[in-house]
Amino acid sequence: MSARDEVLRRVRSALGDERKPPPPVPRGYARRSAEPRADVVALFTERVAEGGAAVRHVGADELATAVAAALWGREVKRIAVPADVPYGWLAELDGVRALADSPPLDAAALAAVDGVVTGCAAAIAPTGTVVLDGGRAQGRRALVLAAARHLCVVHADQITATVPEAVARLDPVRPLTWITGPRGARGLEVLVVED
Template sequence: MSSREEVLRRVREALGGDRGVRPPVPRGYARRLTEAEAESRADVVALFTERVADNRAAVRHVGADEVGTAVAAALWGRETKQIVVPADLPFGWLAELDGVRALADTPALDLDTLAAADGSVTGCALAVAQTGTVVLDGGRAQGRRALTLVPGYHLCVVHADQIVGTVPEAVGRLDPARPLTWISGPSATYGIEAARVEGAHGPRHLEVLVVED
């Protein structure tokens, strides 16, 4: 039997052979964090914070009444002059801005305007503690995907009650029909010499504000 025939045989076998009955796919995923990983809700949030930092993103905890101040401080710290935001971003998140121009994405901003912006500010659909990932689905306070892929800096506000333990938990809560963007740290890739290059297909800098409600 040739290599080609062997490959085709395995494909047919995986598809159930002539009977068209596919064998069951093992799905023994860990759907919850173990007690060793997180005993309490506070531990889930703490694990998320740790993993976000491991992913080379900046992360801070703020109170629910401090979001506007924290957003302003993050943007001032980067000497930001102009940002782009979803049209439905909560007004209070930008209420403390002074000297920073916020452009709402309505009507949709062109790519040149997005590229010229110093950054973007959004919320998220949910976040995953185990991987330090934030997930956007184009819903409230998130906007379209270009808002977070074109500017070089992304400030994401995550409420503590949006943080789930594992990826299977996240998948169970998300709508697969929506445009899902999974973000685990700044955009990065590795070249042929294994050199890390950031900003190859998204923002070079990610900052996360975890809001303790």
């Protein structure tokens, strides 16, 4: 008997022939929130800041300046970016070299950059979390995790009011990375774009 059949046989024998169906899951917890958008965005900002990451609100037309200022403030000279990062985000860079991850940068090239600039797929207000799914402007996981500094651009409409709202919005078939706060030497900075 294969290990697979043996394990499944044991499971069935342990559960017995007369199984009671499990009771339904009571989902009485907060799934959606009726809070005004402005409060949700404000809560996200507060929680990101509480977690120790720098966070700024910018208008869509100020984004390029804000990106350049954030990098300049940390003395970042070389960044890696996902190949499909919007050109406009990097339009104001002065004295910062941006390497597109296309073809994929190797480990040595990644080790030589000071930071990475990405977007995100969703953000969660009550936990101050940004979630990346490898989609537009987010890049592959190694690019994001290897960098010593991460500047993440969050559009206000990507911020969800609860964890269940984010889970419903995310596609689990894509590779998901949930990042909450800076970790050790790894810096995190968040720009919230009010569209």
